[in-house]
Amino acid sequence: MTAIEEKKADLNENIMILTGNHAAAHAFRQAKVGVISAYPITPQSPVVEKIAEFIAEGKLKARFVKVESEHSALAVCCAASATGSRVGTATSAHGLELMYEMLPWAAGNRLPIIINLATRSLGAPWSVWTDHSDFITIRDVGWIQFMCENNQEIYDTNLQAFKIAEDPRVYLPAIVAYDGYILSHTMMPVKLENQDKIDEFLPPLNHHINLSDISQVKGIDPVTTPHIVKRTEGTAPGYYEYRYALQKSLESSIDIIKEVHDEFARKFGRSYGNGIYKKIQTEDADTIIFAMGSVSSQARVAIKKLREEGLKIGIVSLKLFRPYPFKELREFFKDKENIIVFDRDIGYGYEGVLSYELKAALYSLKERPNIKGFIVGLGGRDVKTEHIITGVHKALDEFKQGIFTNETDFLGLRLDELSDYDESTYFKRG
Amino acid sequence: MVNVMDLPEEEFIYPGTRACAGCGMALIYRIALKALGAKTLITVPASCLTVLHGMQGFCSTKISVYHTPFATTGASASGILASLEDKGLEDEITVLAFAGDGGTTDIGIQALSGAAERETNFIYACYDNEAYMNTGVQRSGSTPLGVKTTTTPEGKLVHKKNMPKILEAHGIPYVATGIASYPLDLYEKFKKARDIHGSKYFHILSPCPPGWGYEPKDTILIGRLAVQTGFWILYEVENGILKLSRASSRYLDPSKRKPIEDYLMAQKRFSQMTQQEIEVYKTYINDMWADINRRIQNQD
Numbered sequence: 147m148t149a150i151e152e153k154k155a156d157l158n159e160n161i162m163i164l165t166g167n168h169a170a171a172h173a174f175r176q177a178k179v180g181v182i183s184a185y186p187i188t189p190q191s192p193v194v195e196k197i198a199e200f201i202a203e204g205k206l207k208a209r210f211v212k213v214e215s216e217h218s219a220l221a222v223c224c225a226a227s228a229t230g231s232r233v234g235t236a237t238s239a240h241g242l243e244l245m246y247e248m249l250p251w252a253a254g255n256r257l258p259i260i261i262n263l264a265t266r267s268l269g270a271p272w273s274v275w276t277d278h279s280d281f282i283t284i285r286d287v288g289w290i291q292f293m294c295e296n297n298q299e300i301y302d303t304n305l306q307a308f309k310i311a312e313d314p315r316v317y318l319p320a321i322v323a324y325d326g327y328i329l330s331h332t333m334m335p336v337k338l339e340n341q342d343k344i345d346e347f348l349p350p351l352n353h354h355i356n357l358s359d360i361s362q363v364k365g366i367d368p369v370t371t372p373h374i375v376k377r378t379e380g381t382a383p384g385y386y387e388y389r390y391a392l393q394k395s396l397e398s399s400i401d402i403i404k405e406v407h408d409e410f411a412r413k414f415g416r417s418y419g420n421g422i423y424k425k426i427q428t429e430d431a432d433t434i435i436f437a438m439g440s441v442s443s444q445a446r447v448a449i450k451k452l453r454e455e456g457l458k459i460g461i462v463s464l465k466l467f468r469p470y471p472f473k474e475l476r477e478f479f480k481d482k483e484n485i486i487v488f489d490r491d492i493g494y495g496y497e498g499v500l501s502y503e504l505k506a507a508l509y510s511l512k513e514r515p516n517i518k519g520f521i522v523g524l525g526g527r528d529v530k531t532e533h534i535i536t537g538v539h540k541a542l543d544e545f546k547q548g549i550f551t552n553e554t555d556f557l558g559l560r561l562d563e564l565s566d567y568d569e570s571t572y573f574k575r576g
Numbered sequence: 577m578v579n580v581m582d583l584p585e586e587e588f589i590y591p592g593t594r595a596c597a598g599c600g601m602a603l604i605y606r607i608a609l610k611a612l613g614a615k616t617l618i619t620v621p622a623s624c625l626t627v628l629h630g631m632q633g634f635c636s637t638k639i640s641v642y643h644t645p646f647a648t649t650g651a652s653a654s655g656i657l658a659s660l661e662d663k664g665l666e667d668e669i670t671v672l673a674f675a676g677d678g679g680t681t682d683i684g685i686q687a688l689s690g691a692a693e694r695e696t697n698f699i700y701a702c703y704d705n706e707a708y709m710n711t712g713v714q715r716s717g718s719t720p721l722g723v724k725t726t727t728t729p730e731g732k733l734v735h736k737k738n739m740p741k742i743l744e745a746h747g748i749p750y751v752a753t754g755i756a757s758y759p760l761d762l763y764e765k766f767k768k769a770r771d772i773h774g775s776k777y778f779h780i781l782s783p784c785p786p787g788w789g790y791e792p793k794d795t796i797l798i799g800r801l802a803v804q805t806g807f808w809i810l811y812e813v814e815n816g817i818l819k820l821s822r823a824s825s826r827y828l829d830p831s832k833r834k835p836i837e838d839y840l841m842a843q844k845r846f847s848q849m850t851q852q853e854i855e856v857y858k859t860y861i862n863d864m865w866a867d868i869n870r871r872i873q874n875q876d
Contacts, residue, residue: 180659180662180663181655181658181659181662183651183654183655183658208662209658209659209661209662211654211655211658211694212694213651213654213687213690214686214687214689214690214693215686215687215690217647217648217651217687218648218650218651218654218686218687218690219651221644221645221647221648221651221652221655221687222651222652222654222655222658223655224644224652224655225619225642225644225648225651225652225653225654225655225656225659226655226656226658226659226662227655227659228642228655228656229617229642229655229656229659229660229663230659230663231658231659231662231663233655233659247645247647248645248648251644251645357617357640357642357656357659358617358659358660358663358665358669360614360615360616360617360639360640360669362640363635363637363638363639363640364635364640364641365629365630365634365635365636365637365640365641365643366640366641366642366643367642367643368626368629368630368631368632368633368634368635368641368643369626369627369629369630369631369632370631370632371631371632375631375632375633375634377633377634379634380633381633382631382632382633382634383632383633384632385632
């Protein structure tokens with residue numbers, strides 16, 4: 147076979163039509179995860195169903211602890227990671243919120259656990275459809291947070307996430323998120339890489355904590371005072387120093403995230419911008435749409451039409467949400483005129499989180515771009531091309547008039563259809 | 577039957593822990609570790625035992641300890657075991673979960689129930705000092721009737737949960753009760769549990785001088801009174817068969833039991849109990865024993 151034929155054969159052999167959830171499951175299989183623990187929740191469940199299938203078929207030699215809650219799922223993951231195994235789980239919305247107590251625990255303990263999050267809105271009222279509300283609630287607990295835009299990216303980001311999380315310069319947990327249903331249940335071609343190549347890229351975990359080595363006696367995470375403790379046996383940091391180290395590792399992990407992304411790109415021939423964000427038609431653009439996940443995908447369609455109108459517009463799709471890449475964003479946006487942010491979330495009581503965080507990050511620029519944020523698509527309401535176009539027009543119009551506000555502006559609301567709806571019935575139920 | 581000379585000399589807790597003087601838990605822990613030996617991994621939630629383990633960077637045990645949030649003891653034991661299985665070490669290392677009564681009967685019951693249902697191969701020991709002692713003596717699901725705590729200043733109005741029975745209902749191969757005052761009984765039971773495959777549950781009464789209101793020197797005495805009055809019954813249930821332990825077997829006969837007042841009145845926590853409540857206790861104890869007796873009769 148010629149080199150081209152070989153490449154073609156390789157491609158044909160390994161391309162599968164997979165949902166986002168199954169792409170994540172295949173990544174876990176090929177990362178040779180040792181311990182998995184999970185609890186069912188829509189729309190994540192097919193991830194762990196597929197993993198159970200792999201184990202039953204002997205394709206993955208992992209222990210799958212089928213627990214009675216997500217709180218226990220992450221507790222199992224933490225303990226198994228501290229005992230030296232490569233571990234991971236998957237969840238959505240309320241599952242992630244139930245895990246909440248264990249999230250800062252995993253980060254503080256520096257455990258390289260990977261969670262796949264099929265995003266879903268938070269009740270009440272009950273909703274199983276996507277928005278990014280769950281994803282943004284964990285932004286202050288010390289995890290690396292990725293958002294994906296397609297199923298190949300889910301697979302690739304998982305493989306990278308293990309390598310990043312397990313890097314001795316990092317040792318941090320990471321979450322790989324993708325929109326519920328829009329990706330979790332939608333099939334796309336995904337290239338699964340050759341196992342030998344993955345093994346080269348992702349060697350076995352060499353953990354900094356390994357309770358299974360009983361020759362080393364360790365007391366993991368005892369009560370840690372505000373003070374440095376000095377004894378004849380040695381000196382131990384206080385809580386403050388531990389948490390300083392966590393923050394510094396998160397900050398410096400950006401370089402390792404880029405490094406691993408680039409290594410992956412060289413080895414497997416696929417890249418996602420600079421590993422931090424993806425630029426779409428930004429070269430000549432003075433106006434930039436800033437969004438992530440499903441919203442960026444929809445904006446890709448919208449800018450075609452906006453460009454037809456003569457606007458010089460592009461997109462920055464944020465892939466790395468934590469650590470927040472403020473330096474990279476500041477560098478990119480320093481010459482731009484207008485930024486329109488579309489948040490599929492709200493920092494309730496303030497505005498969309500992407501919007502206010504970007505405003506804060508760009509504050510130190512001498513010439514700050516105009517920024518306006520919109521809320522879109524909460525609880526799975528379709529984010530339509532026309533919503534994005536309307537938003538861009540409205541924002542540019544306000545910028546012209548010199549209107550800058552932190553008030554929330556919603557696109558795709560249909561309040562007019564509620565004219566015959568008596569709101570008081572909602573509040574006086576029962 | 578072991579005697580004190582049979583106990584290994586090796587200690588797995590260093591002297592000078594941060595436990596209170598006269599702490600029942602410290603004694604229970606010491607004996608349990610002697611029985612299980614060095615090839616053990618321990619998981620511990622927020623509890624008095626966290627205090628015993630000491631401050632950052634140092635460990636007061638010669639065995640590795642994993643500290644885990646309050647509700648997760650059973651889950652963390654499952655995680656440690658799953659990782660040991662991942663590494664093929666599950667037959668070499670015993671997983672021990674050690675939690676207080678609040679961590680077991682209240683906030684940790686779900687994770688424990690899950691671990692037992694999954695037939696997780698581990699030992700779970702609940703040391704029961706009958707209230708949230710570490711946070712300043714608040715009532716728990718395991719606080720007995722009439723006990724004065726900081727959240728039941730009028731005395732607790734309901735009985736404690738029968739946790740060993742709840743665990744038995746999971747169909748696990750071994751359930752045992754114990755008490756700090758009978759260390760040899762504890763030692764034998766832990767030794768036996770170590771060699772049984774599956775989930776093993778211990779419910780161990782742990783007299784607590786500051787929480788119960790008695791002098792630290794009286795821990796053994798108070799614990800013995802708990803057994804001698806019939807308030808606390810020592811037994812083990814192996815594959816569904818209940819066997820009274822030696823120290824308790826004679827109290828199947830009510831006439832052998834000391835008056836319950838001897839136990840209650842020796843502790844400040846019961847000091848405001850009325851005669852009427854004491855009568856309720858007498859019925860409660862008789863009912864517990866009648867239940868045990870029925871089971872023993874039906875087994876034969």
